[in-house]
Amino acid sequence: MSAEKIMILGVNHKTAPVEIRERLAFPNDPGTPYRELSVIPGCDEFCFLSTCNRVEVIFVSSIPQETERKIRDFLFNKSMSYEEAGKYVYLHQGEAAIQHLFRVGASLDSMIVGEPQILGQLKQAYRDATEQNCTGMILNRLLHKGFSVAKRIRTETGIGSSAVSISYAAVELAKKIFGNLKNKRAMLVGAGEMAELAAQHLMNQGVAEVVVANRTFERAVNLARCFNGKAVSLEELIPQLEQVDIMISSTGSPDIILHSSDVKPLMRQRRNRPLFLIDIAVPRDLDPKLNNLDNVYLYGIDDLNNVVDINKAERDKEAVRAERIVTEETLKFMLWLGSMEVTPTIVAIREKADAIRKAELEKTLSGMGHLSDEETKAIEKMTAAMMNKILHHPIVYLKKDDSHKDKKVKLAFIRKLFNLDPDNSE
Amino acid sequence: MGYLLFQVTLFAYILSTGVYMVYFWSQRKDIRTVARIILIAGGLLHTAYIIVRYFEAGHTPLTNHHEAVSFFAWSMTWGYLSFHWRYNVRNFGTFVSPLITILMLIATFSSREITPLPPALKSAWLPVHASIAIMANGFLALAFCGGIMYLLQERELKKKRFGLFYTRLPSLEALDNLNNHCLAVGFPLLTLGIITGSIWAKQTWGAYWQWDPKETWSLITWFLYAALLHQRFTVGWRGRRAAIMTIVGFSAAMFTLWGVTYLLGGVHSYVG
Numbered sequence: 029m030s031a032e033k034i035m036i037l038g039v040n041h042k043t044a045p046v047e048i049r050e051r052l053a054f055p056n057d058p059g060t061p062y063r064e065l066s067v068i069p070g071c072d073e074f075c076f077l078s079t080c081n082r083v084e085v086i087f088v089s090s091i092p093q094e095t096e097r098k099i100r101d102f103l104f105n106k107s108m109s110y111e112e113a114g115k116y117v118y119l120h121q122g123e124a125a126i127q128h129l130f131r132v133g134a135s136l137d138s139m140i141v142g143e144p145q146i147l148g149q150l151k152q153a154y155r156d157a158t159e160q161n162c163t164g165m166i167l168n169r170l171l172h173k174g175f176s177v178a179k180r181i182r183t184e185t186g187i188g189s190s191a192v193s194i195s196y197a198a199v200e201l202a203k204k205i206f207g208n209l210k211n212k213r214a215m216l217v218g219a220g221e222m223a224e225l226a227a228q229h230l231m232n233q234g235v236a237e238v239v240v241a242n243r244t245f246e247r248a249v250n251l252a253r254c255f256n257g258k259a260v261s262l263e264e265l266i267p268q269l270e271q272v273d274i275m276i277s278s279t280g281s282p283d284i285i286l287h288s289s290d291v292k293p294l295m296r297q298r299r300n301r302p303l304f305l306i307d308i309a310v311p312r313d314l315d316p317k318l319n320n321l322d323n324v325y326l327y328g329i330d331d332l333n334n335v336v337d338i339n340k341a342e343r344d345k346e347a348v349r350a351e352r353i354v355t356e357e358t359l360k361f362m363l364w365l366g367s368m369e370v371t372p373t374i375v376a377i378r379e380k381a382d383a384i385r386k387a388e389l390e391k392t393l394s395g396m397g398h399l400s401d402e403e404t405k406a407i408e409k410m411t412a413a414m415m416n417k418i419l420h421h422p423i424v425y426l427k428k429d430d431s432h433k434d435k436k437v438k439l440a441f442i443r444k445l446f447n448l449d450p451d452n453s454e
Numbered sequence: 455m456g457y458l459l460f461q462v463t464l465f466a467y468i469l470s471t472g473v474y475m476v477y478f479w480s481q482r483k484d485i486r487t488v489a490r491i492i493l494i495a496g497g498l499l500h501t502a503y504i505i506v507r508y509f510e511a512g513h514t515p516l517t518n519h520h521e522a523v524s525f526f527a528w529s530m531t532w533g534y535l536s537f538h539w540r541y542n543v544r545n546f547g548t549f550v551s552p553l554i555t556i557l558m559l560i561a562t563f564s565s566r567e568i569t570p571l572p573p574a575l576k577s578a579w580l581p582v583h584a585s586i587a588i589m590a591n592g593f594l595a596l597a598f599c600g601g602i603m604y605l606l607q608e609r610e611l612k613k614k615r616f617g618l619f620y621t622r623l624p625s626l627e628a629l630d631n632l633n634n635h636c637l638a639v640g641f642p643l644l645t646l647g648i649i650t651g652s653i654w655a656k657q658t659w660g661a662y663w664q665w666d667p668k669e670t671w672s673l674i675t676w677f678l679y680a681a682l683l684h685q686r687f688t689v690g691w692r693g694r695r696a697a698i699m700t701i702v703g704f705s706a707a708m709f710t711l712w713g714v715t716y717l718l719g720g721v722h723s724y725v726g
Binding site for chain 1: 607611614616624626628689690691692693694
């Protein structure tokens with residue numbers, strides 16, 4: 029099988045702004061992509077992955093270029109020309125596509141490197157695709173391999189534990205203050221990439237709810253939907269603080285939006301439950317004096333940067349190790365793909381049968397020492413002839429020219445029958 | 455026999471403290487396990503010592519300073535281990551074990567002589583009142599350790615300078631809960647200690663309360679802790695303020711134990 033048939037077309041947080049990504053997500057009817065993509069000519073196998081930060085189609089096609097064009101048209105719903113859409117998408121083919129998928133699954137391509145959510149999302153996408161009968165031999169193996177690579181990276185490197193960024197530092201601090209974040213509530217004030225990141229990370233840690241407050245209410249509603257949270261207007265900020273434990277502020281306001289004197293009376297109503305305030309806006313949103321209040325912890329962008337620096341080096345080291353694992357596993361997968369041709373399969377069957385034949389022959393002959401050389405040769409010849417006769421029909425069957433799809437099924441079946449890929453338990 | 459057991463116990467506590475210090479520095483789990491095993495061994499030896507002492511003295515061994523302080527250390531050890539069994543607070547042992555060792559050293563340097571029981575103490579209330587009162591001190595001491603840990607962690611979080619304690623100590627919430635748990639056991643014991651003492655006083659001296667300095671100071675201690683718990687339940691006092699109150703309360707408890715005896719005298723003076 030030629031690796032060039034595997035392709036990935038997608039957009040993510042690095043290539044497209046959220047306005048573009050939103051358009052490709054098909055939130056109203058999750059069945060649409062499966063219906064539309066499966067009728068595209070040449071699209072033999074595919075899987076559709078859609079998250080907050082990325083939309084990707086992983087597909088296998090015998091006519092990749094044409095298929096890709098059709099898929100791109102479908103994704104952008106013809107709202108943009110093919111060339112214009114090209115500014116936002118990435119397209120990987122063959123080895124690069126395999127590598128990309130492994131990196132996505134292992135969270136090396138995520139906004140927060142090492143965040144664990146993406147693997148679950150990829151698994152769900154694969155499950156949906158198999159339920160719609162959209163995957164075949166190649167994608168089944170590729171995605172399962174992707175899951176095991178992700179697992180391997182998670183256990184062999186510290187990428188999951190030291191996913192370092194500002195938002196990670198914020199979560200670390202929150203854990204030092206609250207211990208468990210399970211029943212805590214977070215509030216985003218203002219929308220910005222960094223604030224969204226932090227909120228996402230808090231979600232991953234299982235905070236109970238994310239409240240979004242924004243100057244334009246519409247934007248707040250959109251963002252809240254992303255976190256399954258609720259939207260409030262900026263005027264409600266102070267009453268909301270009574271319920272919230274963690275607040276991340278990143279408005280574009282030139283003035284301070286929350287003063288120490290606003291919070292002081294609140295603490296009594298909060299029964300002194302700790303309040304963790306994170307100010308990542310420039311200029312500052314939150315009054316620096318807030319940090320002097322009992323049970324209030326205020327961290328600015330510089331404070332968080334200090335925390336990040338502490339283990340930045342550690343993260344880089346882990347990422348290098350993770351990338352090495354991805355490269356190694358990609359190579360292994362390429363080898364397997366290569367074996368998915370008729371000739372290597374026949375060779376593998378013969379080698380396997382011959383190995384069995386030789387082993388058995390040796391066992392038998394060593395038990396009967398009185399045979400002459402001629403007799404030994406005759407027995408050897410007989411076993412070889414038997415082997416060839418038994419393998420004759422399977423090999424003829426394999427060599428027979430079939431349509432492309434049948435051939436793949438046949439190959440997969442034969443390889444399974446003779447157990448040529450013992451590590452492939454699926 | 456008794457003295458040998460005491461010495462071995464002391465040695466176990468010192469060793470355990472040392473290993474806990476090493477663990478605090480290195481954060482290696484296997485070292486912590488060693489420290490814990492040594493501490494448990496110390497606690498068992500200590501229990502054996504108290505039993506042996508009971509038979510050697512012929513009465514509850516809670517009548518002189520040595521015995522009282524040793525029992526104090528024993529309460530702390532088992533109080534700590536019992537909390538440990540219920541829930542885990544990182545590096546708590548590093549703060550508790552030195553205090554246990556200090557108490558044991560104080561016990562070492564006080565007279566171990568067994569004197570005949572004064573007639574006033576010949577009562578079934580002796581083991582009840584004295585053990586409850588000292589066990590209350592044990593739990594208050596654990597709360598004190600938790601309070602110190604809270605203040606250290608809080609300081610690093612507020613000042614944003616992350617040193618030795620930030621990574622090693624548990625979260626503020628966990629420390630605050632620890633404080634609460636210790637007081638939830640220590641305060642009822644303290645109350646019970648005062649009540650049993652008062653009943654015993656009625657039987658022996660004919661009055662429930664006679665404003666002896668020890669009684670006065672234990673009442674002051676009781677009020678300090680009662681105020682803290684009251685504030686916690688009504689307006690949600692917690693965190694730094696609760697930690698400071700715990701430390702103040704414990705200082706009062708320690709003054710009741712030692713300060714009163716050496717500075718103020720009174721009818722309780724034979725204990726201590």
